[in-house]
Amino acid sequence: MKIAVLGSTGRTGRLVVARALERGHDVMALARTPGQVRAPASGKLRVVRADVTDPGSVAAAVAGADVVVSGLGVTRRQDPSVLVDGARQIASAGPRVIWLTSLGLGATTGALGAVNGALLRRVLRHEWEAKGVAGRAVREAGGTTVHAGPLTDGPYRGDGGLVGAADFTPRWVPPRAPRAGIAALMVAEAETPRFADTDTVALFEPGRR
Numbered sequence: 001m002k003i004a005v006l007g008s009t010g011r012t013g014r015l016v017v018a019r020a021l022e023r024g025h026d027v028m029a030l031a032r033t034p035g036q037v038r039a040p041a042s043g044k045l046r047v048v049r050a051d052v053t054d055p056g057s058v059a060a061a062v063a064g065a066d067v068v069v070s071g072l073g074v075t076r077r078q079d080p081s082v083l084v085d086g087a088r089q090i091a092s093a094g095p096r097v098i099w100l101t102s103l104g105l106g107a108t109t110g111a112l113g114a115v116n117g118a119l120l121r122r123v124l125r126h127e128w129e130a131k132g133v134a135g136r137a138v139r140e141a142g143g144t145t146v147h148a149g150p151l152t153d154g155p156y157r158g159d160g161g162l163v164g165a166a167d168f169t170p171r172w173v174p175p176r177a178p179r180a181g182i183a184a185l186m187v188a189e190a191e192t193p194r195f196a197d198t199d200t201v202a203l204f205e206p207g208r209r
Contacts, residue, residue, distance in 0.1 A: 001025045001190065002027075003027050003066065004030055004095065005020065007070055007072030009031050009032075010073050012183065014037075015179050016186060017045070023191070025190075026046075027042075028047075028062070030050040049061070052082055052086040062095055063093075067098065067190045068096070070090065072086050074130075080130035084133045084137070090138070091137050091141035096143065096196070100146050100182065105128075105131055105135055105147065106145065108165050111170045113171075113172050139197075144193075145200065146201075147202065148201075149176050149177050149202075151177055151178075151179050152178050155180065159205065160202060162200040162203075163200060164198055165198075165201055168201040175205060182202055
C-alpha cells in the first residue's frame with residue numbers, strides 16, 4: 001500500500017511514518033522542508049516537498065497514494081489557517097483521508113461536558129476554529145476523522161482502538177492518547193478501513209466507550 005503522510009515532521013507525524021514503514025508500506029513523507037524529515041532508513045520511504053501554502057503542491061505530491069494519513073498540527077507561532085488549507089487540499093486531491101483532530105470538536109462536541117469542553121477550547125483557542133473547519137472539510141469529502149484527547153509521549157501498550165463518535169460515552173476527564181498509539185491506530189485504519197466516511201474517537205483503555 002502507498003501511504004502519504006501529511007505533517008511528517010511533527011511529533012505525531014514522525015511516528016506515523018515510522019509505523020507505516022514498520023508495517024512494510026511504501027511511504028511518501030510530505031514536508032515543507034524535506035531536510036527536517038526524521039525517519040528510519042528505508043528503500044520504501046520517499047520524501048516529497050509539499051507546502052499547503054503553495055496551491056497544487058499537495059495534490060501533486062499525493063498523486064498515486066492509496067491513502068493520506070494526516071498528523072498535521074500547528075504551533076502557537078504558526079497561522080492556524082494552515083490546517084484548513086491542508087485539509088481542503090487533501091480532501092480535493094482524491095485519495096482516502098484519515099485526519100487527526102481533537103476530542104470535543106465536530107461530532108464530539110459536548111463529549112467532555114460543559115466545563116471541561118470550555119477549558120479545552122480555551123487551551124486550544126489559537127487553533128480551535130481552524131481545527132473545526134478542517135475536520136468538516138475532511139468529513140464532507142468522505143474521509144475519516146480521529147478525535148483524540150490530550151496527546152502524550154508515553155509508550156503504547158497495544159490497548160487502543162477506534163470507536164465511532166456516535167458510540168462514545170461522554171466523560172468529564174479527557175482520555176489521554178499516546179502519540180505512538182495514535183500512529184498505530186491510524187495506520188491500521190489505512191490498512192483495513194473500518195470507519196470510512198466516519199467520525200471516530202481514539203481510546204486507550206478497557207471498554208473503549
